[in-house]
Structure formats: structure tokens, C-alpha cells
Amino acid sequence: MTALRPTLRWAAAVAALMLAHQVAAKAVRDSFFLLVFPATSLPLMVMAAAAVSVAAVPVYAQLLARFGPARLVPAGFLLSAAAHVAEWSQPALTPAVAVVIYLHLAALGSLLLSGFWSLAAEAFDPITARRTYGRIAAAGTLGGIAGGLAAERMAVWLPPGSQLLMLAVLHTACAALTLRTAPETPIGSGARGALGLESLRELPHLKPVALFVVLGTASASILDFLFKSEAAARFDGASLLRFFAIFHVATQTLTFVVQSVATERALVRRGAGDAVSALPISVGAGAAAALLVPALPLFTAARGLETVIRGSLFRSGYELLFSPMRPADKRRAKAFLDVACDRAGDALGAGIVQLLLAAAPAFLVSQLLGVVLVTAVLSAMIGRRLNGLYARQVERRLVDHAEAVVDDLHATGWRTQPSTLALPPPAASAPADMEPAPRVEIDEAMTRLAALRSGRLDAVTRALEAGGPFDTPQLAQIVTLLAWDDARPHAHRALVAHAAHRVGMLVDFLLDQETPFAVRRRLPRVLAELPSQRAVDGLLAGLDDSRFEVRYRCGRALDRILESHPQLTIDASRVYAAVARELHVPASIARSYVVIDPDDGDSNGTLEPVGPRQRNVEYVFSLLATVLPRAPLKAAYRAIHSDDRLLRGLALDFLNGTLPPQLRPSFWALLGADTSSIGQLDASRAADALLESQQQPVTASEPDAPGQSGPTPSATEPSGPR
Numbered sequence: 001m002t003a004l005r006p007t008l009r010w011a012a013a014v015a016a017l018m019l020a021h022q023v024a025a026k027a028v029r030d031s032f033f034l035l036v037f038p039a040t041s042l043p044l045m046v047m048a049a050a051a052v053s054v055a056a057v058p059v060y061a062q063l064l065a066r067f068g069p070a071r072l073v074p075a076g077f078l079l080s081a082a083a084h085v086a087e088w089s090q091p092a093l094t095p096a097v098a099v100v101i102y103l104h105l106a107a108l109g110s111l112l113l114s115g116f117w118s119l120a121a122e123a124f125d126p127i128t129a130r131r132t133y134g135r136i137a138a139a140g141t142l143g144g145i146a147g148g149l150a151a152e153r154m155a156v157w158l159p160p161g162s163q164l165l166m167l168a169v170l171h172t173a174c175a176a177l178t179l180r181t182a183p184e185t186p187i188g189s190g191a192r193g194a195l196g197l198e199s200l201r202e203l204p205h206l207k208p209v210a211l212f213v214v215l216g217t218a219s220a221s222i223l224d225f226l227f228k229s230e231a232a233a234r235f236d237g238a239s240l241l242r243f244f245a246i247f248h249v250a251t252q253t254l255t256f257v258v259q260s261v262a263t264e265r266a267l268v269r270r271g272a273g274d275a276v277s278a279l280p281i282s283v284g285a286g287a288a289a290a291l292l293v294p295a296l297p298l299f300t301a302a303r304g305l306e307t308v309i310r311g312s313l314f315r316s317g318y319e320l321l322f323s324p325m326r327p328a329d330k331r332r333a334k335a336f337l338d339v340a341c342d343r344a345g346d347a348l349g350a351g352i353v354q355l356l357l358a359a360a361p362a363f364l365v366s367q368l369l370g371v372v373l374v375t376a377v378l379s380a381m382i383g384r385r386l387n388g389l390y391a392r393q394v395e396r397r398l399v400d401h402a403e404a405v406v407d408d409l410h411a412t413g414w415r416t417q418p419s420t421l422a423l424p425p426p427a428a429s430a431p432a433d434m435e436p437a438p439r440v441e442i443d444e445a446m447t448r449l450a451a452l453r454s455g456r457l458d459a460v461t462r463a464l465e466a467g468g469p470f471d472t473p474q475l476a477q478i479v480t481l482l483a484w485d486d487a488r489p490h491a492h493r494a495l496v497a498h499a500a501h502r503v504g505m506l507v508d509f510l511l512d513q514e515t516p517f518a519v520r521r522r523l524p525r526v527l528a529e530l531p532s533q534r535a536v537d538g539l540l541a542g543l544d545d546s547r548f549e550v551r552y553r554c555g556r557a558l559d560r561i562l563e564s565h566p567q568l569t570i571d572a573s574r575v576y577a578a579v580a581r582e583l584h585v586p587a588s589i590a591r592s593y594v595v596i597d598p599d600d601g602d603s604n605g606t607l608e609p610v611g612p613r614q615r616n617v618e619y620v621f622s623l624l625a626t627v628l629p630r631a632p633l634k635a636a637y638r639a640i641h642s643d644d645r646l647l648r649g650l651a652l653d654f655l656n657g658t659l660p661p662q663l664r665p666s667f668w669a670l671l672g673a674d675t676s677s678i679g680q681l682d683a684s685r686a687a688d689a690l691l692e693s694q695q696q697p698v699t700a701s702e703p704d705a706p707g708q709s710g711p712t713p714s715a716t717e718p719s720g721p722r
Contacts, residue, residue: 016143049106077175114338152245217345275317277383284376507538583666
């Protein structure tokens, strides 16, 4: 992380200057245009700007592929600064000058923004990107606040047009920073630079992202028209520029708050797809509110909410989608999506506005807000698929590096370098006095590790079934194979047979939130078959995991270990704390818990399911079985699912006498128990009665027969709420 700090500081500084320019430029662009044109001309201007932007994309993409973003982006900033100086030198603000300024900022500004994020995406790996993009965006937001304040004050203190010189200075500073300190990036040949629909044919997994961008920008364009047309009717001259500047300062301030409080947490816990999906949800909410009260304050709030979410959760999540991609694909895709699709959305939104202006101006506002609601719903549906897209991109990059060799082992994995050698041309010959290089021998351990990492099921299976011992890098690779359904049984057996001396490593994988969820939810079963105090302590720490299935599996594994090895110890206070947390989960969420993996080999008979599965109830009882008398607790679990009121009463009496008082109210709510039926038997007498009743058959109170597990979730069904 220390080595990345200069790169992070560079990215944050450029983002701050770039967003300062962008926010000030928006206020200048919109106010200048509305000073010489009516608001009804905005849709035509937006469509013209979109056409210019889309036309520039192929040229930009070819240059990006040929020279790389480290060279092209600084040149673009310098070109933009020169254009600002030329615009400032004009003697008056004529319609032609206003149009040129609008086209300049709309077209070149979006290309430069895309180029900067291309630089950032190639500078950070996916894990680092997830933790740093929020900070970079936050720095940009602070710059945006400063830019908006500067534009507002300059509108008061200085003559019109002076803001253009400030914009030129900001882009000159961006050029200097990116030219001197930007990380080096590979330069392509230019052969793969063509963009357009061909990009979606060659990269079909990006189609949902492209559609999401088009719909999201279209809805934002419609909201923007409603907001600006109302503002133009209320303000004019310098007051209009001040209004736009104050609006952008306010939205940038709120954006910074969201970035500081929620963005990084959302990316780490929920993923890029959920962060991106926050945009259509916020747009739909704002449009619905404005539909009820169609006035400038509500239009301002709706547009502001869209701007805040777009600049915080959406921007960081959207850029994260590209971090696992290959650099060549990333450059081509980002230029197409960031500019072509974004401007196509602008054109679509402006076209809808223009069509409704001509067809039904009397109902313009309500119809436009209705269109925004429809596009928001469609975008939200697409956004639900984007987490899967990110996961597939990670898998593709892993496959690309399947032939990599191990370079350096770390605590949570290893760093790899591609196994490519720079060889001299065939005609070159070594000097006569040069010793030949010694032949590199690949030992058996490296051969086995290569087989485990090959991605071929037959090779992986042979390596696992050949038996151990396995060294530490091999065991670490076997842990990752738990996520592969076809290889999982073989990996499980290999770990159980050969990882008893590496329980600490297994626990590290379990507790590392960067470990894939499929691995974390399957490791507790392995640890359950490697009983030790270290395994118990690690599983106990796993009860704090944010995913229910991981907690559920850790609880069952603890129950299994402590039943067969009662000499091992467990911290009862931490168990009760985990029970308390689970009891406070809202019932509507807890009832929706499902688990992905079936229970084969996971149950030791301590808590046989009775009636339809209630995973949250099973989890709580599994935890309690580690600190309370197991045999009567098992009987109590079966009894509370019985139709026999006596057995249920005995079970409640036993639980009432053994549970800590602070847990009882929430526990009764979990069971749906009638507390008035709890008698005065002490816990020991209730336990004896329950043990006697265990010899009698129990009738389930639900349609399933006794002992059946109820419906089993599909293997592909997503895990329940976290």
C-alpha cells in the first residue's frame, strides 16, 4: 500500500482539478447558452453536442490505442486549455460563441474524463481500486466544491467571460500533473482501437452496461431540461450563473458526504452492481416526488439527487466494473461507453423532450416525468445483473493468467508474473567466452501447483487424488478450488487429509472478506473435520461475518466439533453476543434466509430438521448447543415444532430457565411462542422431562413429515440477506 500512495495522491490531485473545472464549466456553459437562447433550444443543443461527441469517439479511440492514455490525456488537457483562451479572447458573447463553448465542454470534457479514469483503472488492481476509488472520487468532489464556489464569486466580482481563463488554468494544471506523474501504461499498435457496435460484438458482456448508461443518461437529460427551463424562467443574467454555481456547490458538498460515509462501504460489502443501481433508484424517487409537486424546488431536488448519486456511488461502482478487464479491452470499452453511449443517452433524452414539445406541450412536465420513471425502472432491472458481470470479468482475468508462475507468496495468496521471456533474435549469437545459462529445472512441487492452477478439471482432479503431502502454496490453491463446484469434493477431501497442520491458514482465508464468498461458506465444513482449539477460535470469529450463510456454516461446524471434542473450550460471551445479533434481525429478513449449498455431510444429527427449514432458527439453536446442555436442547428444538402442547411447554420451560434473561424476549419472538404458557418448572426438571420425551415420536406442526428437511433451495439460488 505504501508503494501505491504516490499514485493515489496523483489520482486524487488530478481528480480535484478536473472536477473543479467540470463543475465551474457546467455553470458557465449553461448560463452562457441560456443568455442567448431560450430554454426550448436546449434539446437541440444537447443532440448536436451528442453528435459531435459520438463522431469524435473513433478518432479518440484510435489515438488512445496508439499512444496510450498517459500520452493522450495530457495533450487533451492542453488542447482544451488553448480552446478556453481562444473563447475568452472573443469580443462578445454571440450565439456562435455560446454554441462553440457548449460543444467544447460537452464533447472534449467527456473524453478527458474517460481518459483520466482509464489511467486510474490501469494504475490499480481490482482490490485496491475497490478501496481507493471512493477516495479519488471524494477528492474530485472537494475540487468540484471549490470550482463551484470560484465560479459563483467570479460572477459577482469579475466581468463576464473571466471564468473562461480560470477554466484554462485548471486544465493546464491537469495537463502538467498527468504529463509528469501519471503511471506508465502499455502502448498499443492501434489495430484494436476501432469502436462502435463492433465493440459490443467483440465484448458482448458489456451490452447491459451500454444499455444502462444510455437509459441513465437519457433520464438525467430529461430531468436536466426540466430543471434548467424552470431556472431560466426564474432567473437571468448574472443571477442565473450564480444559481447554477450554488446548485453545483450544494450537490458537490452532498456528494462528498455520501462518498465519505457510504461509497467505500457499499463497494466492499455490496459490490459494484448494487452501487451502480443506486442511480436509477434515486432518479425514480426524485421523479416521483416532482410528479406530485411539479415546481422548481422539486425539480432542483430531483436533479440534485441524481447528481449526488451519480458522482458518488454510481461513479465509483461504474469505474470498478472495468478494473478487472484487460487494458486493451478496457480502453476500447470505456471510450465507447463513457462517450458514445453517454452522448447517445443525452440525444435520446433530448429527442424525447423535443418530440413532446411538438406533440403535447400542455402535458409536457407530467409526460417527461413519466418517461423518467419508466427508464429508471428499466435501469434498475439491468443494474441487478452487474455484480455478475464484475464476477465474470474477474474470472476472465484469472483464466488469462492461468499459465502464470508463482513469484512471491503472501499471507493471503501470491503475486504472479507472466511466464514470458525476452529472447534474442535467432540470428544473434552469444560471445564465445560467455557461459551458457543453467537449465531451469521444474520440480515436482511446481508441476503439481501448475496442474492445480490449470483450470482443467481432469488435471486438477488427478493432482488432488494423487495424494499429499501438499506444501503451503499448493494448499492455498486448493482452498481457492472450493469455489469450483466440480472440483470442490476433491478439494475438500484433500484439505481434510493434508491441511491439519495449516488450520491457521484456513482460518485466515475464512476471515478475509476479500476471499470469494463461495470459499468462505465452504471452509467451515473443512474446519469441522479438523477439530482443534485454533479451528474453534477461527469459527467463533466467523460468527461476525456479514453473510448469513458463512455465519450459519460456522455455527454448525462449532456444534459438530464441540459435540465430538467436548474438551475444547469456547467463549460463551461471544456466542451469546452472536445469538443476540441474530435475534435482532427483522423477522421479514430472517424468514427470507436461504443457503446455497446443500447440507450433505454437514449435519451430525445434533439438530435434525423438523418441518420446513427455518435457517435462522437452526442457526440460533446450533450456537446455543455449544454453550448449553446439548441433549435437552436437541429435544427442545424438536419439541417446539411439535403439536403436543405439553412438549412445547416443557421446551419453553427449559429454555426459560437456561437462556440469559436479556435474550428471552427476542427468543420468544423468534419462536412465535405464547409466553403465557411458560410454567414454573425449573430448568433441570424440564430437561429431564424433555429427555424422557425424546424417546417418543414427535409430530411436526407443519405439513412436512418428521425429520424431513423441507424444500431445498436451488444450487444457483442467491444467498439470503446479509
